[in-house]
Amino acid sequence: xxxxxxxxxxxxxxxxxxxxxxxxxxxxxxxxxxxxxxxxxxxxxxxxxxxxxxxxxxxxxxxxxxxxxxxxxxxx
Numbered sequence: 001x002x003x004x005x006x007x008x009x010x011x012x013x014x015x016x017x018x019x020x021x022x023x024x025x026x027x028x029x030x031x032x033x034x035x036x037x038x039x040x041x042x043x044x045x046x047x048x049x050x051x052x053x054x055x056x057x058x059x060x061x062x063x064x065x066x067x068x069x070x071x072x073x074x075x076x
Contacts, residue, residue, distance in 0.1 A: 017041040020051040 016022040016039050022031040025038070033039045035047045 014044045014048050014050070015042050016044055016048075018051055019044065020049045021047060 016031050016033060019033070021034040022039065023033075025032050029041060030038050031041055033045075036043075036045055
């Protein structure tokens, strides 16, 4: 299963930590890659494919509702 989602420059950078071929190793920071063996989490190669479930989403900004009043939303 290949991902069709591309990473934008403002989003998370490509790295083995979000690749479908890498898996965390118990007790270590390094990852086990099916293609390259043991790799660093910030490393990525030409076989990189984004794991959609590992991608971190940006938090939405909450609106301060105290700044608005009922008159702001009336048409009268």
